Structure formats: structure tokens, C-alpha cells
Amino acid sequence: MYLTAEEERVLRGEEGEARAKALEVIVKVGEALGAERLQPIVHAHVSGVSYNNIGEPGRKFIEDLANMGARFSVPTTVNPIGFDLEAPEAFDLISADREVLEGQRAIVSALHRMGASLTLTCTPYYIPSVRGLRPGQSVAWGESNAVVYANSVLGLRTNREGGPVALMAAIAGRTYYYGMHVPEFRRPRAAYRLEAPGGYRLDYARAAVLGRVLVRLHRGEGPPLLDASVDRETFKELGAAVGAEGDIAMVFVPGLTPEEPPSRFEEVVTIDYRDVEAELESMRLDDVDLVYVGCPHASAEEVEALARELSRLKPKGNRPQLLITTSRDEERRISPEAMAVLREYGAVVLRDTCLIVSKLRREGLRVATYSYKAMFYLSRHGLRVGLESMEELARRLGSEA
Amino acid sequence: MELRGRQLVPGRAAGQAVVMDALSFYGDVDPHTGRTPDGRSVASRVIVARRPRGSTVGSYVIYALKANGAAPAAIVMSRVDPIIVAGCVLAGIPLVDSIPEDQLSKVRDGDLVELDGSGVVRVRRAAP
Numbered sequence: 001m002y003l004t005a006e007e008e009r010v011l012r013g014e015e016g017e018a019r020a021k022a023l024e025v026i027v028k029v030g031e032a033l034g035a036e037r038l039q040p041i042v043h044a045h046v047s048g049v050s051y052n053n054i055g056e057p058g059r060k061f062i063e064d065l066a067n068m069g070a071r072f073s074v075p076t077t078v079n080p081i082g083f084d085l086e087a088p089e090a091f092d093l094i095s096a097d098r099e100v101l102e103g104q105r106a107i108v109s110a111l112h113r114m115g116a117s118l119t120l121t122c123t124p125y126y127i128p129s130v131r132g133l134r135p136g137q138s139v140a141w142g143e144s145n146a147v148v149y150a151n152s153v154l155g156l157r158t159n160r161e162g163g164p165v166a167l168m169a170a171i172a173g174r175t176y177y178y179g180m181h182v183p184e185f186r187r188p189r190a191a192y193r194l195e196a197p198g199g200y201r202l203d204y205a206r207a208a209v210l211g212r213v214l215v216r217l218h219r220g221e222g223p224p225l226l227d228a229s230v231d232r233e234t235f236k237e238l239g240a241a242v243g244a245e246g247d248i249a250m251v252f253v254p255g256l257t258p259e260e261p262p263s264r265f266e267e268v269v270t271i272d273y274r275d276v277e278a279e280l281e282s283m284r285l286d287d288v289d290l291v292y293v294g295c296p297h298a299s300a301e302e303v304e305a306l307a308r309e310l311s312r313l314k315p316k317g318n319r320p321q322l323l324i325t326t327s328r329d330e331e332r333r334i335s336p337e338a339m340a341v342l343r344e345y346g347a348v349v350l351r352d353t354c355l356i357v358s359k360l361r362r363e364g365l366r367v368a369t370y371s372y373k374a375m376f377y378l379s380r381h382g383l384r385v386g387l388e389s390m391e392e393l394a395r396r397l398g399s400e401a
Numbered sequence: 402m403e404l405r406g407r408q409l410v411p412g413r414a415a416g417q418a419v420v421m422d423a424l425s426f427y428g429d430v431d432p433h434t435g436r437t438p439d440g441r442s443v444a445s446r447v448i449v450a451r452r453p454r455g456s457t458v459g460s461y462v463i464y465a466l467k468a469n470g471a472a473p474a475a476i477v478m479s480r481v482d483p484i485i486v487a488g489c490v491l492a493g494i495p496l497v498d499s500i501p502e503d504q505l506s507k508v509r510d511g512d513l514v515e516l517d518g519s520g521v522v523r524v525r526r527a528a529p
Contacts, residue, residue: 028490029483032409048461055432057468058461142457162460162487179483246423247453247482377456380428380438 001030001176002037010172018070022171029165030176039138039177043156044072044170045124047079047142048163049111050357051103059103059110061164065171066110073173077119077127078111079143080297080325080354085120091323091348093290093365094358114171120352121327123236123297125149135258138181140169144243145236145296145373151223151250152239153232155258157181160249180249188225188252191265192217196228196273204302205389207234208372209280210271211241215248217269223250225261228271232256233301240296240373283375285386288368291393292355294325295374300333307338309391313398315345320368320396322347325355345397356381368393402507404500406477408520409486412495414475415515416447417527418508424448424478425455426462426488435471444471447514451502453482463488475516479505497522 003011011027013020030038048054054061081104083096096104112118122143124130133139135155141147142163150156159179161169169175179185192214194202202210207230218224230238230253242248254261293306303324324342326334328351342349356377366384369375370393375385419441421429430437435444443466453459463485466472475495476485479502489496495516508514508524515523 025487025490029487032486032490032496033483047456048458050458053427053432053458054461055465055469057432057465060468061461061464144455144457147457159483160457162484163458164460164464164491165483165487166457244425244455247455247480377428 022168035176045141142166145240148239194228205370208237211238215246283387295371309394410496416474424450426459427456432465460488467492
């Protein structure tokens with residue numbers, strides 16, 4: 001691999017042991033993938049920070065770097081953890097025992113010492129400073145849903161970086177020049193057109209199912225191009241489904257993706273909306289114990305929309321619990337009116353938390369959500385999960401006056 | 402049977418095959434025990450999988466498997482992604498990719514798989 005004089009200097013340890021080690025890992029991964037050079041980055045988002053997931057080996061890995069004196073050389077944000085850092089007991093279904101609390105606090109503190117901004121969210125794309133990055137800039141992001149959003153909606157360039165690679169890239173300020181950083185790898189060759197009657201609205205749940213359908217159909221090289229009217233908000237669920245179900249880092253959506261779409265395709269495939277509807281229909285559950293919104297973390301707008309639905313109804317006496325996970329920044333933007341409605345329904349709002357990486361107290365819990373990603377992972381943790389629209393979720397919680 | 406791929410992370414290894422289709426280390430392999438949701442163990446075996454999927458936490462799971470003594474001896478795939486490459490680099494687990502899917506699909510669970518370190522993968526059917 002070609003290295004600049006500056007990179008050679010870092011590798012020789014002239015900027016400290018930690019930066020040398022970080023760059024060495026990036027070079028090794030790049031060489032394995034056949035990258036010809038490195039790519040400077042302007043931001044990193046680190047996944048794999050939950051103690052429940054990475055345990056003692058992961059904690060030691062991150063703490064060793066911090067103790068070695070590692071410092072992030074670009075602005076760095078971090079993924080959520082298994083509980084609300086300021087209120088670990090806020091939700092009775094999530095357990096965080098002493099070992100987990102201690103291990104998690106050690107990881108968070110090590111990341112903070114290295115210079116991370118403790119965003120603890122899987123939606124870095126809602127953070128104003130991240131939204132200020134320009135299309136075409138390279139970043140190193142872990143967190144599969146965020147990677148798909150970054151490439152597809154923000155026009156940022158990132159591969160699906162493994163948790164430790166994003167961490168090393170943040171320290172080195174560079175990643176390997178490969179995949180999504182290379183313009184020709186970002187060019188779609190196959191187009192998928194959603195055929196649907198006028199007025200067919202791709203809400204969160206439908207977008208999520210469409211993402212899953214897309215992953216199953218797309219086999220070729222390059223990102224798929226999706227011709228469907230999906231907006232930034234609902235794209236979030238589509239991208240999350242794509243990230244969970246497959247290894248695709250980008251979905252090119254004309255009108256949403258800032259890049260110029262090609263005029264010709266090797267393959268054009270039609271997706272019938274009835275297939276999306278049939279699949280969604282097959283994913284419903286009858287009774288549930290929990291209604292879950294916020295995978296990926298809910299935006300303030302999303303919570304406002306849910307509150308509007310709920311405000312038209314009256315809370316049912318015998319209703320499932322309502323859980324919302326979001327980031328601290330987004331939570332602050334939720335209006336007092338919406339919060340009042342949520343309180344009426346006894347909603348639990350958790351910051352910093354990803355339900356997927358949480359330790360849940362109950363096996364066999366039945367959950368309704370519009371997140372295919374939540375369904376994909378939670379059902380692997382022994383939960384029963386059904387998929388439905390926001391309106392349907394609201395009607396599980398409230399009834400017409 | 403002899404399969405030819407590309408040796409991405411160096412090393413020779415041998416072990417019984419654990420065959421999977423799409424593999425996300427996070428969710429599909431327990432980092433403490435090396436067990437898959439269907440109860441098979443990947444510890445000291447050779448994972449043979451068609452394609453990667455899912456979470457970017459996968460690299461840590463591979464690293465944790467090594468630290469917990471439950472790591473696979475090697476991984477052989479048709480297609481890989483940077484998540485798996487990074488995990489194997491950090492944990493020093495030999496990795497071969499680019500095995501054509503029609504050949505990879507001939508490998509059965511329990512077959513003896515041997516990596517010679519140059520991208521060649523020898524597969525022998527286990528005695529019944």
C-alpha cells in the first residue's frame with residue numbers, strides 16, 4: 001500500500017504508540033481488502049460500545065487504548081448502550097446489574113478520555129454538526145443503519161466499519177481507500193422500481209419491509225438504486241432494515257441521494273407494492289406487552305407524530321407499555337405538549353439506550369414496532385416481535401373516545 | 402475436494418466445517434460460548450459461510466471469541482465485508498474469501514476443512 005511520508009512517520013511511532021498501533025490496524029485491514037492507499041476522514045462514529053455486547057475483552061481493548069494515551073484526531077460520536085446512563089433503573093424490563101454498570105461506565109469514561117462526544121446514539125445523522133458535513137466528504141462510521149443513511153442521504157462516504165476499525169480510524173484520522181470511498185463503487189448498476197398506485201404512502205413500517213425486500217433481490221455489484229417516494233425520515237427505517245438484513249452500505253434514491261444518478265442500468269427490476277403489503281401483513285402479532293418506538297433512535301419529529309396520533313385517542317385501561325428510545329439532543333427538542341400526551345399514556349422515554357443491546361428481564365416478551373431492525377435482532381434474543389404502522393401502534397394504546 | 406479462494410488474513414488452519422448462509426457475528430454467534438442460535442459451536446471449527454450481513458459490532462464479537470477461547474480456527478466465505486476482515490485481523494484468525502458460491506455450497510456440516518495458507522481450501526467428507 002502507498003503511504004505518505006506523514007503516515008510513515010506515524011507508523012514509526014513518532015506521534016505516540018497509540019496512533020502507530022491504530023494506523024497499523026487500518027493498514028492491515030486495507031491491505032487485506034486490496035486498498036491502494038489511505039483516505040483522510042473528517043468524522044468518526046464508533047459502534048460496539050455496549051458492555052453487554054463486547055464484555056470484558058472489549059472493555060480491555062478500549063481502556064488499553066485510552067491508557068496508552070490514544071486521542072481521537074477527528075470529531076467522534078458514539079453509539080448507544082444498554083441503559084439510560086443517568087437513570088439505569090428507569091425501565092423495569094431492562095436490567096443493568098452492578099457488573100454491567102461498572103463495565104459500561106469504564107468504557108464510556110475511556111471513550112470520553114480519548115475525546116469522544118458522548119452522544120450515545122445510533123442516529124449521528126440528526127446531530128447538527130454532522131448535518132453540516134458536506135456531501136463527498138469521507139468519514140468512518142460503525143453502526144450499520146447510520147452507514148446506510150450517511151451514504152444514501154447525506155452523501156458522506158463510509159464503509160460499514162467494524163466497531164474497532166471506526167475506533168482506530170478515529171485515532172488515526174484515516175481509513176483505507178476502498179469501497180464506498182471510491183466514486184465508481186458508488187455508482188448503481190441495478191435499479192429497483194416500486195410500482196404502487198398514486199397516493200400509496202411509504203410510512204416507516206412499509207419502508208422497513210421494502211428495505212428487506214430490496215436486500216433479498218439485490219445480488220450484483222454496486223449499490224442498488226431505488227425508485228420510490230421515500231423521504232429522509234422514513235428512509236431511516238429502510239436503511240436500518242438494509243443494514244440488518246444485508247451487507248449493503250448504500251441505497252441510491254433519486255431525489256434523496258445528492259449524487260447524480262446514472263442514465264443507464266444493467267438491470268431494472270419492478271417491486272410490486274402488494275408484495276410489500278403481504279409481507280407486512282404476515283409480520284403482525286395479535287396481543288403484545290410492549291409498543292416500541294425508537295429503533296433507530298426516534299427523532300423529535302417522529303415522537304411529535306406519535307403524540308399527535310395518541311392525542312386523538314383516549315388511553316385504554318388495559319394497554320401495552322409504551323417505550324421510546326431517543327438521544328438526549330432529540331429529547332430536548334420534543335415539545336411540552338407532546339411530552340404531556342406521552343405521560344398520559346405512561347410512556348417511558350430512555351436516552352442513551354438501544355433496546356437491542358439491553359439485557360431484558362423477560363423471555364418471550366411480545367413487542368410491536370415499525371422497525372424491522374428491532375424485529376430482526378430482538379427476535380434473536382427470544383422475544384416475539386410484530387411489525388405494524390405508527391397508526392396501528394397508537395390504536396393498541398388508545399381507543400376513540 | 403479442493404476450493405481456491407483468496408487468503409485475506411494469513412495463516413494455516415484445520416477443523417470441522419460449520420456451514421452457514423448469511424453470517425452476522427453479532428446475533429448469530431454467542432461471544433462467550435461460540436454457539437450459534439441452533440446450538441452448534443464454532444470454537445476451533447472452520448466457519449464456511451456464503452455472505453456477511455448485519456451489525457458492525459461483529460468485529461468485536463470475533464475479537465471477544467478469541468479472548469474467551471471460543472474462536473473459530475478459520476473462516477472461509479464467498480464474500481466478506483470489512484467487519485469480518487477487521488475482526489480476523491485483530492484476532493489473528495485465518496480468512497479466505499472469493500470461493501465461488503457453487504463450490505462453497507458443496508461443503509457439508511462436519512466436513513474436515515484445511516487451509517494451506519495460500520488460499521487453497523481442502524475439504525474431506527468426515528467418516529460417517
